[in-house]
Amino acid sequence: MAAVLYGWGIGHAAVHPYYSAAVRSMGTSWHAFVYGGLDPSGSITVDKIPGALWPQALSVRVFGAHAWAVALPQVVQGVLTVAVLHRTVRSWAGPVAALIAAATLTVTPVAVVLDRHSIPDTLLTLLLVCAAGALHKAVRTGRLLPLLTCALWVGLAFQAKMLQAWLLLPVFAAVYQLAAPGTWVRRARRLALAGAVSFAVSVTWLLLVWATPAAHRPYVDGSTDNSPWSMVFGYNGVSRFGGSQHALGAVAGTAASRTTGNTGWTMLVNHTVGPQIAWFLPLAALAAVTGVLWRAGMPRTDPLRAGFLLWGGWVLLHVLVFSLSSGNHGYYTVVLAPALAALAGGGVAGFWVEYRAGGPRRAALPVALGVTVLWSAVLHAPHRAFAPWLLPTVLMLGLCGVLGLWAAGPRSTRRSVKGALVAGIVATLLAPATWAVASLDPSYAGSAMSPLAGPVGTAYTTMREGGTTAAVGLNQPSARDTALLGYLTAHRGGAKYLLATQAAYSAEPLLRARAQPVLVMGGFTGLTPFPTASGLSALVTSHELRFALLTSKRPATPATAWIKSHCAHVLPRVYGRTSEGNFRLYDCATAR
Template identity: 65%
Template sequence: MTAIPAAQPTGAQQGRRAANRRSGRPEDAPRWERPALAAVLAVATVLYSWGIGQAALHPFYGAAIRSMAGSWRAFFFGGLDAAGSISIDKLPGAFWPDAVSVWLFGPHTWAAALPQVVEGVLTVWLLHRIVRAWAGPFAALIAALALTLTPVTVALNRATIPDTALTLLLVAAAGALQKAVRTERLLPLITCGIWVGLAFQAKMLQAWLVLPVFAAVYQLVAPGRPLHRAVRVLVGGAVALAVSCSWMFIASATPAADRPYLDGTSDNNPFALVFGYNGLSRFSSDPTAFGAVAGTAASRTTGNTGWDMLINDTVGPQVAWLLPLAVLAAVLGVGRRAGRPRTDLPRAGFLLWGGWLAVHALVFSVSNGNHAYYTAVIAPALAALTGGGLALFRREYEAKYEPEPAAEYEAEHEAAGRRHLALPAAIALTAAWALVLDWPTRFVSWLLPVAVMLALCGVVGLWSRGPRTSPRKIHAALAAGIAATLVVPAGWAVSSLNPLYAGAAASPMAGPVGKSYHEHHRHAPRRGGLDRPSARDTALLDYLTTHRHGEKYLLATQAAYTAEPLLRAKSEPILVMGGFTGSTPFPTAQQLGSLVTAHQLRYALLTTLRPTTPATTWAKSHCTRIRPTAYGVRTDGSFTLYDCAPQR
């Protein structure tokens, strides 16, 4: 990273900057800001979109995206197949942009992944704007760069998983809250509630984790009387609740025959889908909590839980590179503003992002297991705290060497003088932490000496500053120190461009960690895209299409696992029995028999890799097994195709 030159300010400019530092107002736009931001956004675009034609489409969600692109019923309700017989096991909001993209550009892998790229770049840009309004252009640039180079962010933005949309919408909500605190207007607070409600459509209850933090920050910091602030918080919360529950209310009001069966539920209830299957079952030993499908909780346990979840060997390298610096920034940022007015905006920013980080870390630690990519939602908080913290430490460092201040600012000048070592200490701490995180794998071991040398240059250059040290040398030392904090995570982030180090399509992560890497360390895993069936799937689809005589469904499959490759290859009505886990009680044996009798269904594809249900038992006892050679394969392995045509 090259040093950022700074023109010598005039006396009037020095006075304005000092006033801005005391009040928390952002500085005037420096000459380097726009080119630097453009460069960061360009880097983000390249990292997120490189090789997008081979993007890691989630097998389950990728199938649903193609189906949603071809049917309004499937689109609105998140139908897994084109007929919308059963839904996905999430709310569909996060996949609406993906489905629209596929509808516009055709069933291409890059079309399904394109919205994730756009959402990722927008998040970087939006975070820059928010942090700039809080802590100035220097902090905003560091925050944008830190978020861009977070490994899990790069891996996730190259996939089709709801957390990308969740993160964008919550960052937008944080910006609206910040504006509400700063302006004392109600409209930004209502806007904040709308953004949170839309985030709920992307990832359900996880979107609500920020609400306690938002409410506390507004109540503590916003201008006005306590009761007035409390009423406004309730209004914003009511808006968030109404927008969050809107899809569930619509689904509840729609007759069951006119919408898909809701996957993951035992009673076809949208509230069970959200609060049971995707809610209580993640924190309880009861797998049927609030109407969830049995066995859901056990299937989600990944081992990533507990107080050290964020720093274990798998999750730590994904997101935690700046964790010590962020925590230090949050603690010192709040502590050093003690005694300021209640409405102090710089302190509000540290409370907001520090609370965001703390609440998510707490919830992740007590859940029954988390995928590593869940942590992408804390990356903006880590990035914002890093930018805000380094800006704070830089101001305190430079304050020590400012000319003698006016009498009324002597105490602040003396305090800053005692604190000027925070900047080199933070750089040294972050570089040392990079060694700790990378050491178990030594994945980018060639970058570790680079990080150490940059950190030494930065720390020594800042520490040894004297009265005659030129500003250019100080800028170079600062740039070296910042580069030291980002160079190792950047190495992990870039690894996501190689499919071998990008994790499984169902669980994207960077580097040589996780089950997917250890299963495929000898060769890159195959990526299942849209409209790219394997030879086996092509043979099966050709057979089914040739022997189809007016049936509504091409076939019935046992669980989504069996249907996914066929649905990604061709948008057809497929009756997915049992949904994602294979245990959802749809269709019943009676419903399956009625479809066969009515000549709406003829074939069923069953597998030994998913649990037996009454419907699959009926199929085995009433249908005839078809030899694999009949549809062009030597053996069907764990799959068996049955012909359920009734005797005519």
């Protein structure tokens, strides 16, 4: 089911315009591949560690420059995440819990819409689930190798999305120290060793870039000092939490690189983010609390309680970070999906055991299912015009399931009790599954920049009001870009670069259309101090660069000022346009 949901129609996948431009370049040039170059010449890197883009670039190199080739690794990673979670939960809480967890993750709307995209969070989530599985094994067996494997997975996850991979280290360390066999000194020593392994793997790419002479690698985007450490710990670290905009040598963020919405303590349940991820929050919370409290008298090394601590800590820590950060895209929350799914599976399986055993805890199962169904109604109510049949169906199924379980007595048949349980579980899964399946329709899949499932987000609003969203693909230039590329190619005159652009925003459609060297001035934000005005002048003088494309949508820099004062404006009719819009083309041949 995951393979169908994630892979259906990927021939029309809407890939991220910035990342897919880099992926095409990295799939063309091994130099750009290793260093994460945004263009094939490797003039400047992407503004993140390129680990999550490597599988996509390899796919493009093998299968060609197609949108589906970019999305294919994401589909595989999403399906693997479901499989790894199933295996992990099975060893922790049994086959019933594993099946429920796998189904829950599969139909989580944000997971479905993101696993059909090209954003790094998909690989991050897979690697962290692998790390959690290894930690479960380390706690259960007391062996060192699984703990070091967990550290390895976290280090690889750092290559996918940097510091976010380290968020779970305190949770992993606390659970291991609390629940693993052996003396506390032995456990602490092993954690120290695992921490060293995780750090060493995490900084591998940083050390490679740092040790490579600047003349032999791309400029590091997001930094004022061409340092990978500034890009990771400043631009993608401290500045994300409202710190100094130039912290640790970072470039200041702009509206193009920072989102200011979806923050605060209610972000996970607002009308946009809630339907993406929050369907199972009440069930997960009940499972985590009861899973710990009900096993209070068990030995310290009880693996079932350790699992509830691990998955519950995973959710709690991410809720805190998302709530305190300066802004989040809705799709960031996909990292919560495996933990919520594991808690849902482990919780329902545990509640079912207590239900069959009788006693006061018997009521936990119908209460948990009933609360989850009511919560589904709360999340869907603001959007009840979308799938109007959904709300009454969920409530009716939930009512049948809850009442059937509550009223079941000693004379009730086993089949009727199981039927009520199935009805309750289906009621909890139906609403998120409906939102997830809806995202197969591009009208309900968000935008290329911000994928969201269902009738939410600016892309959905635009299309509902009769507008259209820009299609993003590879080898599919618009008529306007085709005319510009034809003019540049015909008049390039042997220059190294096809042209220079002001920020990645201007370069993206050209890089996706053709894998040609483009000097991306200012990087993603347009504020990165590369190239300098003198460096740009040297490129023009040495005949390595002739044309430059500037835009009014990015801030001016010394390099763009030099172009305006030294280069000739090219009228749009010369290269097949009727108007310039936000762009102006300059010819610097006369500046030589």
